[in-house]
Amino acid sequence: MKPKRLAELVIAPPELKSQLQRMLDRPHPPQSLLLVGAPGTGKRTLARAWVAGWLCPQRTSEGHCGICEVCTKWSETGEHPDLRILAPTPDQIKIDAVRETRQWMNFAPAVAPFRFVILEQAHRLNPAAANALLKMLEEPPDRYHFVLTAPASDLLLQTILSRCRVVRLGRIPTDELARYLMSVRGLEEGEARAVAELADGAVGNALRWTEPPAESETETDSKRTKKSEPTPSELESLRALLSLFEDLSRAHLEEALRLAERFREICKALEGVDEERSARSALATGLEYLILWYRDSIAVSGGAHTVRFQTHLDALQHLSQRFSSHDRFGDLQAITQARRAILGNANAQIVTETLFARLLSER
Numbered sequence: 001m002k003p004k005r006l007a008e009l010v011i012a013p014p015e016l017k018s019q020l021q022r023m024l025d026r027p028h029p030p031q032s033l034l035l036v037g038a039p040g041t042g043k044r045t046l047a048r049a050w051v052a053g054w055l056c057p058q059r060t061s062e063g064h065c066g067i068c069e070v071c072t073k074w075s076e077t078g079e080h081p082d083l084r085i086l087a088p089t090p091d092q093i094k095i096d097a098v099r100e101t102r103q104w105m106n107f108a109p110a111v112a113p114f115r116f117v118i119l120e121q122a123h124r125l126n127p128a129a130a131n132a133l134l135k136m137l138e139e140p141p142d143r144y145h146f147v148l149t150a151p152a153s154d155l156l157l158q159t160i161l162s163r164c165r166v167v168r169l170g171r172i173p174t175d176e177l178a179r180y181l182m183s184v185r186g187l188e189e190g191e192a193r194a195v196a197e198l199a200d201g202a203v204g205n206a207l208r209w210t211e212p213p214a215e216s217e218t219e220t221d222s223k224r225t226k227k228s229e230p231t232p233s234e235l236e237s238l239r240a241l242l243s244l245f246e247d248l249s250r251a252h253l254e255e256a257l258r259l260a261e262r263f264r265e266i267c268k269a270l271e272g273v274d275e276e277r278s279a280r281s282a283l284a285t286g287l288e289y290l291i292l293w294y295r296d297s298i299a300v301s302g303g304a305h306t307v308r309f310q311t312h313l314d315a316l317q318h319l320s321q322r323f324s325s326h327d328r329f330g331d332l333q334a335i336t337q338a339r340r341a342i343l344g345n346a347n348a349q350i351v352t353e354t355l356f357a358r359l360l361s362e363r
């Protein structure tokens, strides 16, 4: 995968981007950087862009030059002699991979000024691998540096954490994300807006959903190919979910069971597109979108600009006129409880049917 230039990325919060860019002006990178952010917030893309900046002998605060010999090495082959990327296979980073990397670390950088190890999903290091990594972090050879990524910092050993400079990625505002999708993906405004609303600020998800087929075919990171394939069905499923919420906002009580069934079917499809997603976490994801929907129905009274799903404004206004805000606050609580029950061991059919019947009963 050809790395993007740091300056071309959208990163939240904005001051984070200038911070990372200013680092590139210094003579040396920090020893170890940990990128923390929810799934889909672009940690992987950012790690590569930032590392590409340091590997380029002609780097500027904008990132790597993209044209020198060192940069083109990466672009042509998808690999770089001075970079190692460790990722879970399939769900753990094992000690063998860390040991092999330790061997590689016996040599000086081949072409770049530094050598980097990127550890994706560092929380998936198994205990032996985590201890081996810790030794490397404690006594790194000269000109070797590390970038780790994880969804949350408290998933890592405290001893690893204390050796890293932690950078926390946030969510991109919907308007900004929509503008970015228009510029990098050439989407028209309405389409870009709809995708940005569904991405909920996670730029990595938005880019993955709108990836042109050609780009993923040239994907050479074999370990991650499965996850990087275009998954229009995920976007389609999320759209189906929003269209279900529209129907729900206008439906009668007797339609509750049918809608609950459709909801479970859509969540089933969401489960299918992500190998790491369980049936329960797919249902929880569906309910998280329902929480956003009900939050929006409450925000509607504050003016359209406060609403996330602006492309569904009519249905949201309908919902807000149909039930009092007191009722909708109660509903929001009920959805949150249903989500918790699903993540526990509750029966998904009973929970969703009870919930949808409640949402549709006139009070």
Ligand SMILES: [Zn+2]
Pocket: 056, 057, 058, 059, 064, 065, 066, 067, 068, 069, 070, 071
């Ligand atoms: Zn370069």
